[in-house]
Amino acid sequence: xxxxxxxxxxxxxxxxxxxxxxxxLERWRRGTLTCEDRHAASRGPWPDWSLHAPHYLHxxxxxxxxxxxxxxxxxxxxxxxxxxxxxxxxxxAEFEAGILGxxxxxxxxxxxxxxxAWSQYPLRTVNEEWIxxxxxxxxxxxxxxxxxxxxxxxxxxxxYAGLAGHLRxxxxxxxxxxxxxxxxxxxxxxxxxxxxxxxxxxxPGKWLILDDAYPHEAWNHSGESRVILLITVPHxxxxxxxxxxxxxxxxxxxxxxxxxFSTREIEEGPxxxxx
Numbered sequence: 001x002x003x004x005x006x007x008x009x010x011x012x013x014x015x016x017x018x019x020x021x022x023x024x025l026e027r028w029r030r031g032t033l034t035c036e037d038r039h040a041a042s043r044g045p046w047p048d049w050s051l052h053a054p055h056y057l058h059x060x061x062x063x064x065x066x067x068x069x070x071x072x073x074x075x076x077x078x079x080x081x082x083x084x085x086x087x088x089x090x091x092x093a094e095f096e097a098g099i100l101g102x103x104x105x106x107x108x109x110x111x112x113x114x115x116x117a118w119s120q121y122p123l124r125t126v127n128e129e130w131i132x133x134x135x136x137x138x139x140x141x142x143x144x145x146x147x148x149x150x151x152x153x154x155x156x157x158x159x160y161a162g163l164a165g166h167l168r169x170x171x172x173x174x175x176x177x178x179x180x181x182x183x184x185x186x187x188x189x190x191x192x193x194x195x196x197x198x199x200x201x202x203x204p205g206k207w208l209i210l211d212d213a214y215p216h217e218a219w220n221h222s223g224e225s226r227v228i229l230l231i232t233v234p235h236x237x238x239x240x241x242x243x244x245x246x247x248x249x250x251x252x253x254x255x256x257x258x259x260x261f262s263t264r265e266i267e268e269g270p271x272x273x274x275x
Contacts, residue, residue: 001260007033009256010057010249017248025245032058049169049197054213056173056257062237066196066216068178068209073236080147081207084182088205090140095160095184098137100227104162117165124158127254141229148231152243155250156232160184163191163226166219172212176238176246181208182229187222194218202228209233 014028034055052064070078084091104119123142124130135142148154155177172179183202192201196214208228210216220226234243 001256003260006256006260009260010253013249013252013256016252017245020248021241021245023241023245025242027059027061027242028245028249030060032060034058049194049215051215052175052211052213053171053215054174055171056261057176058174058213059176059235062175062235064175064211064213066198066211066214067200068211068236070207070209072209077151077153077236080144080151080153081180083147084141084144085205085207087140087144091138091144091182092184092205094138094140095227095229099160100185100225102137104160117163118167119162121160121162122157123160126157128156145231148233152240152247153233154231155234155247158229158231161228161230163218163220163228164223166221167217169194169215169217171215175211175213176235177232178235179210179212180231180233181210182231183208183227184229185225185227187220187224187226190219190221191224191226192219202226 010033014025018025034053034057052058070081073081099121102121104121107118107120121134122131123134123138123145130142145154145158181202183204183206186202186204192199193208193210193216194200195210195212195216200208202208234246238246
C-alpha cells in the first residue's frame with residue numbers, strides 16, 4: 001500500500017467519525033501523518049533522544065514530556081489509577097497465582113530486540129476484546145481495568161510484558177496516548193528504562209507513565225524476571241469527546257493501518273505500547 005492510500009484511508013476515517021458524532025475534529029484535521037519507519041534508527045545509534053517522533057500520527061497542541069505522573073491527570077481520572085496502587089497486595093497476589101507460571105509469548109519484534117527476550121501475556125486484544133480465559137485468572141486486576149475503561153481511559157490491547165535483555169531505541173505510533181506500566185516483578189539491579197533524555201527505574205505497585213512518541217529503550221540484564229502490566233491511556237489534554245473520536249478513528253483505520261505497516265516492520269495497531 002502506498003502512503004497516499006493510507007492518507008486517504010485516514011481522511012475517510014476522520015470524516016466518517018465526524019459524520020457519526022456531528023462534530024468537526026479540528027485537532028485531527030491539523031494532525032500530521034508521519035508514517036515513517038522510526039525503527040530504522042534502532043539498528044544503530046539513535047540520532048536525537050530529544051526528538052518527539054511518533055511513527056504514525058502527531059496531533060497538535062498536546063503537552064509533550066518523556067515521563068508523566070498521576071498528578072498530571074484530572075482528579076476524577078486519577079482516582080481509578082490510584083485505586084490500583086492501593087490494591088497492590090491483591091493485584092500482585094493474583095498475578096503470582098494466576099499468571100506468573102503461564103507461558104509468555106514472544107512478540108516477534110526482532111527489529112528492536114531479541115525476540116525471546118521480550119514476551120507478552122495478553123488480557124485484551126488489539127481490537128479491544130477481553131480474553132475470557134485469561135481475564136478469569138486475575139479478577140481483581142480486571143475489575144480495576146474495567147473501571148479505567150468506564151472512564152474512557154483504556155485503549156487498545158492490555159497485556160503483561162516480560163523483559164530479559166535489551167530493547168533497542170524505538171518510537172511509538174502517536175502522541176495521542178500515553179503508556180502506563182504497572183510493575184509486578186522488578187529486579188534490584190541492571191534493569192531500567194530510558195525515554196527521551198531521562199532514565200527511570202520501575203517501582204513495584206507504582207505506575208510508571210511515559211510518552212512513547214519519544215525514543216525509548218528498556219533493559220534487564222539481571223538474570224531475574226521483570227514483569228509489568230501494560231496499558232495505553234488517552235493523552236490527558238484530550239477532551240472526553242476527543243477520546244471517543246480517537247477510539248472510533250482507530251477502529252475504522254485498523255485494517256488500513258495493518259495493510260500499510262505490514263511491510264514496514266511495525267505490527268501494532270495505531271496505538272499500542274511496548275517495553
